[in-house]
Amino acid sequence: MLKPLGDRIVIELVETEEKTASGIVLPDSAKEKPQEGKVVAVGTGRVLESGERVALEVSVDDRIIFSKYAGTEVKYEGKEYLILRENDILAILG
Amino acid sequence: MLKPLGDRIVIELVETEEKTASGIVLPDSAKEKPQEGKVVAVGTGRVLESGERVALEVSVDDRIIFSKYAGTEVKYEGKEYLILRENDILAILG
Amino acid sequence: MLKPLGDRIVIELVETEEKTASGIVLPDSAKEKPQEGKVVAVGTGRVLESGERVALEVSVDDRIIFSKYAGTEVKYEGKEYLILRENDILAILG
Amino acid sequence: MLKPLGDRIVIELVETEEKTASGIVLPDSAKEKPQEGKVVAVGTGRVLESGERVALEVSVDDRIIFSKYAGTEVKYEGKEYLILRENDILAILG
Amino acid sequence: MLKPLGDRIVIELVETEEKTASGIVLPDSAKEKPQEGKVVAVGTGRVLESGERVALEVSVDDRIIFSKYAGTEVKYEGKEYLILRENDILAILG
Amino acid sequence: MLKPLGDRIVIELVETEEKTASGIVLPDSAKEKPQEGKVVAVGTGRVLESGERVALEVSVDDRIIFSKYAGTEVKYEGKEYLILRENDILAILG
Amino acid sequence: MLKPLGDRIVIELVETEEKTASGIVLPDSAKEKPQEGKVVAVGTGRVLESGERVALEVSVDDRIIFSKYAGTEVKYEGKEYLILRENDILAILG
Numbered sequence: 001m002l003k004p005l006g007d008r009i010v011i012e013l014v015e016t017e018e019k020t021a022s023g024i025v026l027p028d029s030a031k032e033k034p035q036e037g038k039v040v041a042v043g044t045g046r047v048l049e050s051g052e053r054v055a056l057e058v059s060v061d062d063r064i065i066f067s068k069y070a071g072t073e074v075k076y077e078g079k080e081y082l083i084l085r086e087n088d089i090l091a092i093l094g
Numbered sequence: 095m096l097k098p099l100g101d102r103i104v105i106e107l108v109e110t111e112e113k114t115a116s117g118i119v120l121p122d123s124a125k126e127k128p129q130e131g132k133v134v135a136v137g138t139g140r141v142l143e144s145g146e147r148v149a150l151e152v153s154v155d156d157r158i159i160f161s162k163y164a165g166t167e168v169k170y171e172g173k174e175y176l177i178l179r180e181n182d183i184l185a186i187l188g
Numbered sequence: 189m190l191k192p193l194g195d196r197i198v199i200e201l202v203e204t205e206e207k208t209a210s211g212i213v214l215p216d217s218a219k220e221k222p223q224e225g226k227v228v229a230v231g232t233g234r235v236l237e238s239g240e241r242v243a244l245e246v247s248v249d250d251r252i253i254f255s256k257y258a259g260t261e262v263k264y265e266g267k268e269y270l271i272l273r274e275n276d277i278l279a280i281l282g
Numbered sequence: 283m284l285k286p287l288g289d290r291i292v293i294e295l296v297e298t299e300e301k302t303a304s305g306i307v308l309p310d311s312a313k314e315k316p317q318e319g320k321v322v323a324v325g326t327g328r329v330l331e332s333g334e335r336v337a338l339e340v341s342v343d344d345r346i347i348f349s350k351y352a353g354t355e356v357k358y359e360g361k362e363y364l365i366l367r368e369n370d371i372l373a374i375l376g
Numbered sequence: 377m378l379k380p381l382g383d384r385i386v387i388e389l390v391e392t393e394e395k396t397a398s399g400i401v402l403p404d405s406a407k408e409k410p411q412e413g414k415v416v417a418v419g420t421g422r423v424l425e426s427g428e429r430v431a432l433e434v435s436v437d438d439r440i441i442f443s444k445y446a447g448t449e450v451k452y453e454g455k456e457y458l459i460l461r462e463n464d465i466l467a468i469l470g
Numbered sequence: 471m472l473k474p475l476g477d478r479i480v481i482e483l484v485e486t487e488e489k490t491a492s493g494i495v496l497p498d499s500a501k502e503k504p505q506e507g508k509v510v511a512v513g514t515g516r517v518l519e520s521g522e523r524v525a526l527e528v529s530v531d532d533r534i535i536f537s538k539y540a541g542t543e544v545k546y547e548g549k550e551y552l553i554l555r556e557n558d559i560l561a562i563l564g
Numbered sequence: 565m566l567k568p569l570g571d572r573i574v575i576e577l578v579e580t581e582e583k584t585a586s587g588i589v590l591p592d593s594a595k596e597k598p599q600e601g602k603v604v605a606v607g608t609g610r611v612l613e614s615g616e617r618v619a620l621e622v623s624v625d626d627r628i629i630f631s632k633y634a635g636t637e638v639k640y641e642g643k644e645y646l647i648l649r650e651n652d653i654l655a656i657l658g
Contacts (some may be wrong), residue, residue: 050426544598560568
């Protein structure tokens, strides 16, 4: 198991073909394009200067979209993951 | 549905023709030019170092203007959206 | 109506001819030069990390001078405005 | 009247000839050189993240020295001023 | 013994061959690639502006993955170590 | 008199010949080299975000060493001074 | 005596030959390499925004390793020292 630290999140990439289940299709323009993923593990949250720890807004199994160039790739027990910070996540697909 | 995180906001672009309903027309000068949009979803707000979460100032259905190069384009269930941070929003058209 | 967010302010430019009502004339030197404007709308103020919101120091109808290259131009219902942050304002002409 | 905002200060330049009343003479070396001025108006002070406003350390009529390239020139009702931030002021001449 | 300061951590590198015990294999793409290590000593934690010290999330003997170019190499009593900051650690392998 | 603001300090340079009273001799290497000075005036201290003002650690007449390229030169009533921030001071010679 | 300010520390360099008492040997790779020193004086600690002063984690006579390019060289009463900030110290050799 991968236990991400702080505000980090482990996701599996969801291949965004022309037509995915959730229906995300990336437009073809010059702007930065997001990617889709599924959350497999979440950290304990960011610690504020007040000492409070802020729980993450995403949960395991959430489908999310995130900034394309964000994160670090990891292969663990034969599967590929991406480790992001919560700030790289744009929205949850609900 | 797209649920934006933190201080993020999902908008639909409003095409700013010569004469739109709200009457925004962009001047033709060298300064940065804003664009018009309609809010379709808002995040839960930014968390301060004190632990307090600040609700966003914009609400669903608000017409807003925002910094032109801000945000990330997303196509979801066949429609195009833009995901911004509240800080990219200049004003609400009221 | 344009409702600026946070610490933003909407102004109308005041053309600074050789002799304006308030008497601002820009000196001709190499230093950054300010411009004059009239406040038409103010935001709700900046939120501090303590959660407190700080009301703006300027009010509607104040004549102000601001940093020349600051702000974003907007044309709304046929009139031109500039949206600034309070920090771009140097002084109120009183 | 010019009412500076926040931690800003309006000064009149004091020409630093070879021998001024206060006796400031700039040395001729490669280091950054300060200039002399007289305070004509002070802002309400900087707001801390705690919400407290810190009154400025300088008062109207103080003679000050400040960083040479700091500030913005303004001509108002025929006279020239410079608008600085308190942080640009090095010392009060007392 | 090496006693790291603050939020620093001392690790031993774990050679990530084709097949390691924990099964980490680095993918061959253009993205930044993490490395695997074993924690041998942890600091007392980061001090917040509130004065509180935040204990580290990792413990001695944890297997971790970390950002590839992070840290400082040290050879101590004949063995090689790497000193990281907790922020360089992506996840604990559990 | 020069009254420095905030965390600023006015010093007189102490010429560091081969053998000074306090015995500071600068080594001839490629690293940044400090200089020696005597404190002639200190500011009221830095204001923290909590509103508290932190008194300076140096006092008038302290001999100090400071970062070589720090500060602003001032000639006042015929004497040369340097205005530093407390952060530029490395140590007090005691 | 050298009394370092704030979070500064005065150390004597420990020459890291092939075999030192503490056994530090620097590996020959492309990564940043640390150096060894002995603490001879410590500052009063860093002041937090809350007003609290955080005592340093190192004490006089501690053997430490620190980032190679950190610090300022000083020769005082015929001996050479290095003045560091606590943040430049990687670990205490215990």
